[in-house]
Amino acid sequence: MSESERVSGEGAEPKEIAEFRLEVRAWMEANRPPDPGFKLPQSFLEVESERQLDFLRAWQRKVYDAGYLGLDWPAEVGGRGDPAKRQRIVGQELARARAPFLVNAIGLQWAGPTILVYGTDAQKKRMLRPILSAEEIWCQGFSEPGAGSDLASATTRAEKQEDGSYRVTGHKVWTTLAHAAKWMILLARTDPSAGKYEGLSFFLFPMDVPGVTVQPLVKMTGEGGFNQVIFDNAPMPADALLGREGQGWDVALTTLLFERGAAEGSGGGQATASGESVRALVSVAQRARRETGFAADDPVFRDRIAQLWIEEEALRLSALRARVPELNADRPQALRLMNKLVYSEYNQRLSELACEMLGPDATLWLGDPCAVDRAEWPRAYMNSFGMTIGGGTSEILRNVIGERVLGLPKTR
Numbered sequence: 001m002s003e004s005e006r007v008s009g010e011g012a013e014p015k016e017i018a019e020f021r022l023e024v025r026a027w028m029e030a031n032r033p034p035d036p037g038f039k040l041p042q043s044f045l046e047v048e049s050e051r052q053l054d055f056l057r058a059w060q061r062k063v064y065d066a067g068y069l070g071l072d073w074p075a076e077v078g079g080r081g082d083p084a085k086r087q088r089i090v091g092q093e094l095a096r097a098r099a100p101f102l103v104n105a106i107g108l109q110w111a112g113p114t115i116l117v118y119g120t121d122a123q124k125k126r127m128l129r130p131i132l133s134a135e136e137i138w139c140q141g142f143s144e145p146g147a148g149s150d151l152a153s154a155t156t157r158a159e160k161q162e163d164g165s166y167r168v169t170g171h172k173v174w175t176t177l178a179h180a181a182k183w184m185i186l187l188a189r190t191d192p193s194a195g196k197y198e199g200l201s202f203f204l205f206p207m208d209v210p211g212v213t214v215q216p217l218v219k220m221t222g223e224g225g226f227n228q229v230i231f232d233n234a235p236m237p238a239d240a241l242l243g244r245e246g247q248g249w250d251v252a253l254t255t256l257l258f259e260r261g262a263a264e265g266s267g268g269g270q271a272t273a274s275g276e277s278v279r280a281l282v283s284v285a286q287r288a289r290r291e292t293g294f295a296a297d298d299p300v301f302r303d304r305i306a307q308l309w310i311e312e313e314a315l316r317l318s319a320l321r322a323r324v325p326e327l328n329a330d331r332p333q334a335l336r337l338m339n340k341l342v343y344s345e346y347n348q349r350l351s352e353l354a355c356e357m358l359g360p361d362a363t364l365w366l367g368d369p370c371a372v373d374r375a376e377w378p379r380a381y382m383n384s385f386g387m388t389i390g391g392g393t394s395e396i397l398r399n400v401i402g403e404r405v406l407g408l409p410k411t412r
């Protein structure tokens, strides 16, 4: 490609892509919703009230109606059949505009892409469009009280009935958005006599059937967002099965790959490291008062901010590298696993540093008129722990990278 076909801006991009970016940027500027006047959650993990949900749903719907969601999903299921690159640009511009997040994240990033791989035509046709428009919210029913890191130990039963339908009995926990969800991607045991992995099946479970109890759980910030879900002989139709019976573990591993970043930029997956977060940190440093001057004048804080900026740039470049198949042929998922691990820990260090710079001001909480940035930083620091646990804890990811990527001996 000649230089004349490129334009400057976000690095050198092909002209057509750069133009698309500018179009999306202008749209975000013109359409980003004003502050609703009530507390918004920081991510889809903390949505609790109806009004938060309504506001965020309306925003996702607006982005979809404008043609900026599902760009890389097939047109016959509500998408546009464009290259994934364009969807990533929308994600980056959403972050850049500090626009609200897309609330149906589990549908967009994990359930939808999994249905695209394993779904029948009927399932794709039924399920995918309402994911994009946020008409139907999705949740993920994998973890159980006795099966988190060791997910294959799940004991929730889906018992087949004579007519081919199922009855579900069991207990899921940490189920984000279950209180708002119309559907759940459900991992359940269909054959307890088969091996641990072979006995599992994967379902698209309708949450509005009898026998389902959703109980909210409270996080350390005092916010809700996740739940436990009890199934008591809950009916589930035969066509809820995704893939084959007994194939659930393979399907779940596909979902986990998406959860750990393989669907980044797909459907509406939001971008991660974008340079926006360190910019926000710099702004805190410029406003955080120290005994003499501001945190931004302190060489130690400046040094730590610079270090985080370097990490953020490394993450951005790693994410770019992960998208080039030729650079990942030997270890296809290695970079994505590493990026999930490093990003979640980087994000934690970032909000921790903001709190350190704020000093005693970091103890001011939501609703306090003196709190800097409406107490978003201490809230972000507490919420950051969830990111190092959900989708595989940091310890588990280190094990997987050590054993499967670096070829180190198994610990046990």
Ligand SMILES: Cc1cc2nc3c(=O)[nH]c(=O)nc-3n(C[C@H](O)[C@H](O)[C@H](O)COP(=O)(O)OP(=O)(O)OC[C@H]3O[C@@H](n4cnc5c(N)ncnc54)[C@H](O)[C@@H]3O)c2cc1C
Residues within 6 Å of the ligand: 045, 139, 140, 141, 142, 143, 144, 145, 147, 148, 149, 150, 173, 174, 175, 176, 177, 226, 385, 386, 387, 389, 390, 391, 392, 393, 394, 395, 396, 399
């Ligand atoms: C904010 C948030 C949202 C979530 N949303 C969902 C959701 O929507 N749906 C869903 O299904 N789940 C969800 N989860 C659950 C999440 O997937 C689990 O918390 C996670 O898999 C860990 O499982 P656990 O909590 O049972 O911890 P455990 O597996 O009991 O682990 C406890 C500790 O032991 C460590 N550990 C365990 N095994 C090993 C090992 N072999 N080697 C070294 N260390 C080990 C872990 O790293 C951890 O520190 C969410 C979690 C969080 C925090």
